[in-house]
Amino acid sequence: MKTYLFTLGLHEDFAIRRLVSTNASKDDDIVLLIKSPISAGIKRALNALNAVTLKMGLKDPIVREVEISESIFQVVRKIGEILNGLKDPLVVDVSGGESRALMLGVILSLVIYKRIGRIYVEEDEDFYFSVEEFRTAVEGIGSETEVVLNNVVEAPGIKLEELAEKTGKKLKTVMNEVGLLKKKRLVYQKGRGEGVYPTTLGIVVNDSSRNYRGKKLRKR
Structure with missing residues (x-):
């Protein structure tokens, strides 16, 4: 119904x-x-x-x-x-x-x-x-999750182990962050254990976050 x-x-x-x-x-x-x-x-x-x-x-x-x-x-x-x-x-x-x-x-x-x-x-x-x-798109995501998303956007298809290494986070933490990003439809995986790819919405949200951070830095 x-x-x-x-x-x-x-x-x-x-x-x-x-x-x-x-x-x-x-x-x-x-x-x-x-x-x-x-x-x-x-x-x-x-x-x-x-x-x-x-x-x-x-x-x-x-x-x-x-x-x-x-x-x-x-x-x-x-x-x-x-x-x-x-x-x-x-x-x-x-x-x-x-x-x-x-x-x-x-x-x-x-x-x-x-x-x-x-x-x-x-x-x-x-x-x-x-x-x-x-x-x-309106609410955005938290700063810790932003770091993970940014790495996925910069390297589409990145493996979870690589994400953990690049972000300095534990593998379990990265898995949880990726799970949250998937729930918000910002990233996806083609299969279990496969690399992580950004969705179009994920790219848009990441661009928005980067622009916002850039404006804050320029104001300092």
Whole structure:
């Protein structure tokens, strides 16, 4: 069972495509976030989506209106209250909706309230990212783990024994650090006992950490 979360605007077709492509089932919940007040155009899209979900044998979508205020964090708090009643994992699509603030509020809420799921955005072609990856990119990692990641980025495929030698850490400590990096999707191994490789996200986080350290050194 999963929960779908859509930002709905004047068009419902993106939501239908997402339900089909991710194999929505009759047990899944569907929640629609709509900017308040609901316009006539959005009501038309809502009615069209209701007709399709009925035909697909899915649950009726639940509508939640969100008032867009001057503070983005008031929007985040409102969405957070809505998320509180939803079960993970979440399948989120922010391709619809006429409000950029609503889209941003959804993404921030998912990260701040530590939810689990995948966020989709339709452009010329589909792309997505997980909430966990986004959170890692924002939060970064600890300094000791940074050292291990930096060595992996500089020498992709490095063995655990080499990592221990280069970092001056015990092998067991390095294994634990690599396990944490794998959990955060920053590195991967092609097989047990194989070398350690950085993911694209790992390279980005490492670049960010190096840039931050460089700025701190220049300020001294």
